[in-house]
Amino acid sequence: MTPPVSPLRPRKRPLQPRSLETVSCILEAAAQILEAQGFDAFNTNAVAERAGVSIGSLYQYFPGKDALVIALMRREKERFREDACAALQAPTGREAMLHLIRSAVRQQLDRPELARLLDIEELRPEAQAETQGVTGFRALMRAALDHADLPQQPDKEIATDDLCALVRTLVDAAGYRLESDRMGVESRLSGAIFGYLEGASAKHQQR
Amino acid sequence: MTPPVSPLRPRKRPLQPRSLETVSCILEAAAQILEAQGFDAFNTNAVAERAGVSIGSLYQYFPGKDALVIALMRREKERFREDACAALQAPTGREAMLHLIRSAVRQQLDRPELARLLDIEELRPEAQAETQGVTGFRALMRAALDHADLPQQPDKEIATDDLCALVRTLVDAAGYRLESDRMGVESRLSGAIFGYLEGASAKHQQR
Amino acid sequence: MTPPVSPLRPRKRPLQPRSLETVSCILEAAAQILEAQGFDAFNTNAVAERAGVSIGSLYQYFPGKDALVIALMRREKERFREDACAALQAPTGREAMLHLIRSAVRQQLDRPELARLLDIEELRPEAQAETQGVTGFRALMRAALDHADLPQQPDKEIATDDLCALVRTLVDAAGYRLESDRMGVESRLSGAIFGYLEGASAKHQQR
Amino acid sequence: MTPPVSPLRPRKRPLQPRSLETVSCILEAAAQILEAQGFDAFNTNAVAERAGVSIGSLYQYFPGKDALVIALMRREKERFREDACAALQAPTGREAMLHLIRSAVRQQLDRPELARLLDIEELRPEAQAETQGVTGFRALMRAALDHADLPQQPDKEIATDDLCALVRTLVDAAGYRLESDRMGVESRLSGAIFGYLEGASAKHQQR
DNA sequence: AATGAATGAGCCTTCATTCAT
DNA sequence: AATGAATGAAGGCTCATTCAT
Numbered sequence: 120m121t122p123p124v125s126p127l128r129p130r131k132r133p134l135q136p137r138s139l140e141t142v143s144c145i146l147e148a149a150a151q152i153l154e155a156q157g158f159d160a161f162n163t164n165a166v167a168e169r170a171g172v173s174i175g176s177l178y179q180y181f182p183g184k185d186a187l188v189i190a191l192m193r194r195e196k197e198r199f200r201e202d203a204c205a206a207l208q209a210p211t212g213r214e215a216m217l218h219l220i221r222s223a224v225r226q227q228l229d230r231p232e233l234a235r236l237l238d239i240e241e242l243r244p245e246a247q248a249e250t251q252g253v254t255g256f257r258a259l260m261r262a263a264l265d266h267a268d269l270p271q272q273p274d275k276e277i278a279t280d281d282l283c284a285l286v287r288t289l290v291d292a293a294g295y296r297l298e299s300d301r302m303g304v305e306s307r308l309s310g311a312i313f314g315y316l317e318g319a320s321a322k323h324q325q326r
Numbered sequence: 327m328t329p330p331v332s333p334l335r336p337r338k339r340p341l342q343p344r345s346l347e348t349v350s351c352i353l354e355a356a357a358q359i360l361e362a363q364g365f366d367a368f369n370t371n372a373v374a375e376r377a378g379v380s381i382g383s384l385y386q387y388f389p390g391k392d393a394l395v396i397a398l399m400r401r402e403k404e405r406f407r408e409d410a411c412a413a414l415q416a417p418t419g420r421e422a423m424l425h426l427i428r429s430a431v432r433q434q435l436d437r438p439e440l441a442r443l444l445d446i447e448e449l450r451p452e453a454q455a456e457t458q459g460v461t462g463f464r465a466l467m468r469a470a471l472d473h474a475d476l477p478q479q480p481d482k483e484i485a486t487d488d489l490c491a492l493v494r495t496l497v498d499a500a501g502y503r504l505e506s507d508r509m510g511v512e513s514r515l516s517g518a519i520f521g522y523l524e525g526a527s528a529k530h531q532q533r
Numbered sequence: 534m535t536p537p538v539s540p541l542r543p544r545k546r547p548l549q550p551r552s553l554e555t556v557s558c559i560l561e562a563a564a565q566i567l568e569a570q571g572f573d574a575f576n577t578n579a580v581a582e583r584a585g586v587s588i589g590s591l592y593q594y595f596p597g598k599d600a601l602v603i604a605l606m607r608r609e610k611e612r613f614r615e616d617a618c619a620a621l622q623a624p625t626g627r628e629a630m631l632h633l634i635r636s637a638v639r640q641q642l643d644r645p646e647l648a649r650l651l652d653i654e655e656l657r658p659e660a661q662a663e664t665q666g667v668t669g670f671r672a673l674m675r676a677a678l679d680h681a682d683l684p685q686q687p688d689k690e691i692a693t694d695d696l697c698a699l700v701r702t703l704v705d706a707a708g709y710r711l712e713s714d715r716m717g718v719e720s721r722l723s724g725a726i727f728g729y730l731e732g733a734s735a736k737h738q739q740r
Numbered sequence: 741m742t743p744p745v746s747p748l749r750p751r752k753r754p755l756q757p758r759s760l761e762t763v764s765c766i767l768e769a770a771a772q773i774l775e776a777q778g779f780d781a782f783n784t785n786a787v788a789e790r791a792g793v794s795i796g797s798l799y800q801y802f803p804g805k806d807a808l809v810i811a812l813m814r815r816e817k818e819r820f821r822e823d824a825c826a827a828l829q830a831p832t833g834r835e836a837m838l839h840l841i842r843s844a845v846r847q848q849l850d851r852p853e854l855a856r857l858l859d860i861e862e863l864r865p866e867a868q869a870e871t872q873g874v875t876g877f878r879a880l881m882r883a884a885l886d887h888a889d890l891p892q893q894p895d896k897e898i899a900t901d902d903l904c905a906l907v908r909t910l911v912d913a914a915g916y917r918l919e920s921d922r923m924g925v926e927s928r929l930s931g932a933i934f935g936y937l938e939g940a941s942a943k944h945q946q947r
Numbered sequence: 948a949a950t951g952a953a954t955g956a957g958c959c960t961t962c963a964t965t966c967a968t
Numbered sequence: 969a970a971t972g973a974a975t976g977a978a979g980g981c982t983c984a985t986t987c988a989t
Contacts, residue, residue, distance in 0.1 A: 138969090157450075162962055173971045174964085184963065239446055242502070243364070280499050281514060288495040292487050295449070307488060307522065314521005315514065344989090345952060369979055380954045385981065551968090552973060571864070576958055587975045592960065653860055656916070657778075694913050695928060702909040706901050709863070721902060721936065728935005729928065759948090783983055794950045795985085805984065 142180050145170045149191050154233040163187070189249045192237050196255045199226045206259050212266025219259055220308050223286050224293075224301050231294025238287050257283050270316045278316070285311055334393050334456050337386060349387050352377045353401055356394050361440040370394070396456050399444050403462045406433045413466050419473025426466055427515050430493050431500075431508050438501025445494050464490050477523045485523075492518055544596050556594050559584045560608055563601050568647035577601070603663050606651050610669045613640045620673050626680025627727075633673055634722050637700050638707075638715050645708025652701050671697050684730045692730075699725055763801050766791045770812050775854040784808070810870045813858050817876045820847045827880050833887025840880055841929050844907050845914075845922050852915025859908050878904050891937045899937070906932055 148170035153161050163184050167174040181187045203222035209215035227234045240246055261279045264272065272278035289311060293304045336349075355377035360368050370391050374381040388394045410429035416422035434441045447453055468486045471479065479485035496518060500511045562584035567575050577598050581588040595601045617636035623629035641648045654660055675693045678686065686692035703725060707718045769791035774782050784805050788795040802808045824843035830836035848855045861867055882900045885893065893899035910932060914925045 163964080164962065175966085175971050176969080178964070179969075235449075242442075277503070277505075277514075280503065281496055281518070284495040284499040285492060285518060288491040289488055292491040296484070296487065298484075307484075307525065310525015311488070311492060311518050311522040314523075314525050315518035316521075318514065318517015318521050348952080370981080371979065381981080382955065382983085383953055386952075389981095391980070555973080577960080578958070588960080589962085589976065590974055593973070596960095598959070649863075656856075691917070691919075691928075694917065695910055695932070698909040698913040699906060699932060702905040703902055706905040710898070710901065712898075721898075721939065724939015725902070725906060725932050725936035728937075728939050729932035730935075732928065732931015732935050784985080785983065796950050796987085797948080799985070800948075 138180070141170075141172060141176065145172060145177055145180065145187070146191055146194055148172075149187050150230070150233055153191070153236050154230060158236065185245060188237075188240055189246060192241060192246065192250055195226070195234070195237055196250070199223075199256065202226065203256070203259055207262060209263075212263055212269035215259075215263035215266060216269070216312060217309065219256070219263060220286065220305055220312065221301075223256065224290055224304050224308065227287075227290035227294055228299065228301060228304070231291070231297075235291045235294060238291065256286075260286075272316070281315065282312060285315065334389070334396050334452070336393070336397070337389050345387070348377075348379055348383055352379060352384055352387065352394070353398055355379075356398050357437070357440050360398070360443050361437055365443065392452060395444075395447055396453060399448060399453065399457055402433070402441070402444055403457070406430075406463065409433065410463070410466055414469060416470075419470055419476035422466075422470040422473060423476070423519060424512075424516065426463070426470060427493065427512055427519070428508075430463065431497055431511050431515070434494075434497035435501055435506065435508060435511070438498070438504075442498045442501060445498065463493075467493075479523070488522065489519060492522065544593060552594070555584075555586055555590055559586060559591055559594065559601070560605055562586075563605050564644070564647050567605070567650050568644055572650065599659060602651075602654055603660060606655060606660065606664055609640070609648070609651055610664070613637075613670065616640065617670070617673055621676060623677075626677055626683035629673075629677040629680060630683070630726060631719075631723065633670070633677060634700065634719055634726070635715075637670065638704055638718050638722065641701075641704035642708055642713060642715060642718070645705070645711075649705045649708060652705065670700075674700075686730070695729065696726060699729065759801070762791075762793060762797065766793060766798055766801065766808070767812055767815055769793075770808050771851070771854050774812070774857050775851060779857065806866060809858075809861055810867060813862060813867065813871055816847070816855070816858055817871070820844075820877065821880075823847065824877070824880055828883060830884075833884055833890035836880075836884035836887060837890070837933060838930065840877070840884060841907065841926055841933070842922075844877065845911055845925050845929070848908075848911035848915055849920065849922060849925070852912070852918075856912045856915060859912065877907075881907075893937070902936065903933060906936065 145166060149161070149166045152165055152169055163177060164174055166187065167177040170177070177187075181190060199222060202225065203219055206215045206218040206222070209218055241250060257279060260282055261275070263269075264275050264279060264282075286308060289308050290304060298304060352373060356368070356373045359372055359376055368391075370384055371381055373394065374384040377384070384394075388397060406429065409432065410426060413422045413425040413429070416425055448457065464486060467489055468482070470476075471482050471486060471489075493515060496515050497511060505511060559580060563575070563580045566579055566583055575598075577591055578588055580601065581591040584591070591601075595604060613636065616639065617633055620629045620632040620636070623632055655664060671693060674696055675689070677683075678689050678693060678696075700722060703722050704718060712718060766787060770782070770787045773786055773790055784798060785795055787808065788798040791798070798808075802811060820843060823846065824840055827836045827839040827843070830839055862871060878900060881903055882896070884890075885896050885900060885903075907929060910929050911925060919925060
């Protein structure tokens, strides 16, 4: 009878413009605290205060702490998707892949610490359940792999996972070094990715 | 005059055999809780209880929660080092690299969740300060890169970081899928690594 | 940018009438526990319970145990100041002094044990830093000493300290004996004080 | 049937010289910690460690923390008594009093912080029960008051208490200022004491 | 006698969440 | 809708004390 209640999605959809703004204020506050002070300082009271909103209001829009993190992940994924979806139009796998790489680097180096922490959070089981619906990086990567011009992989799902992980970590590593040379990062990343793809067609596996 | 007191290293060296066992009990309990229930369930009371030890005893040997994690990292690094150090003797870079890969895969797939969580923890600033002294994976990787038979890298420190991250993540990803085919993982990893190394000698960097 | 955060002053100013009452409830509970059971029984949980307030609420207004004690000291000093400040108006030093004595006796015999314990606490270095701003007994005593009709002292700061200590202890001693005859106490106190003042003009110092 | 067991007196009288030395080591360690670090740092483990003795041994000689403090108080009282008892021989009250003052100043300025903290501790009810048997300062002061050359007091017990408190505090205050001029302190003290004694024979009590 | 490992009650404090206003 | 006071479970840590060796 009662509608399906999830503790991870908003209680009420913000429909009025004022509410919409409140929500994005809260999310941005959450992002800032996360990237500036890390997980330990990330708590609902702090987010509300930074957002200039009462803790009560925060709970109006987000039913709990986890919902806040999930929403943040969605927001960042969305930002990424808008930039990266064009990869689907690319005529070749190589071009699609390069586009993906460029988008990923752009996103990750834009707010590196935020991206890194969300990446970690994304592996938590609760988060995974909630986030997988969103067309994200993985889906685009999976699609790119289907192009015929790329070396075929024995197991495309595994390859997808690996490539996602690989992109994520190498860019995180760059962010961690405060590197800002996007070209350099992209170039190393391409090396790793195409190396991985070709490597699967044997030749490196000798003992 | 007073000995350097750090909140991150043991208070007392366990001298009697009884206490030695207590310490390893505690560490193993910590490991089990971490891998079975994650960070959120990881607290000193839980660890003590699982270790079958009073909370007071835990604090005799570990001055705090962080010290426990650090000690765990040291323990795992040590385990790894014993296995991987032989890589230093390898005559060629390729062989050294393969040895490293094999050790890393072995270690990481042995207790995948534990390894993954410790990898994350390792990025926290406090942990870094404490752990960097220990000859770990990075040092071995750095040494391997110096061999002449491997493609030379424009910046060896960056390459070292990248390769470490790459190994870590791909094996984590495998662990996450509960994959247990070590050969397969090693093979994909080799592909990525040697691909990365060669990729740096251009040919993939076109826009 | 961030407001000065001290572990010794209130976190929040209580703004709503409800919280104002909570704060005074907590302070009074603290006072009662202190005077009825002493320092050893004085802990945040006990205070909160006696105040009929959750421990969380206590921490909203007092960032820690010490802050509670400091606040209590301020409250009592304030009570005293209101009563004793009139001493500043007295035309002669003798009258000012007698007024001070009367106020001190009144205050100290009103809640003797509380006063005594706070006096002890006041000597702790942390407390001193926090409390010295408040115009307290010492400042009034110091002012009284400046009147010309009192025997001049070789070092007025020392004399001030001594007289404060003297008043405090003699009244404490009376409180300790559960004496309630204020006149008697005042009279003995006057003797000691004026004796001290005159004594400084020699005549008792032979070896 | 069982002998009267008190948790405040030693479990076993130390009869052998080695034990005697251990006991005094422990007491001295307790004194040092108390004066150097205050009550908060004063705990049985710390005392044992500083004494170079195992915690087990400490409990052999002192059945608990309080017993340790009591024993310390006794030791200091004893030290004082040896010095001050000669006051009993003085022919006049004035001379007895001056002797007492001198002894008190000597004792208190010798280890001012220790003396001050023990003075505070002495007011705790448990301590009082245990310590009152010891012929201490109060008994000597009481005896001195009986001399005929001193102004007679309406209530000699009260006067005794007051004078003890007065001596204690003024010397504490001097110790607190790190004053080391014993003559100055003694002189101010005499002023206060004889002032108090004379004051009781009226002349200062007008409103 | 001496040792020191072990114990655990109990204190301090935080923070996710609720609810009266 | 918004506020923010209030709650209390939960977790970190200390230290007086015991007891097996």
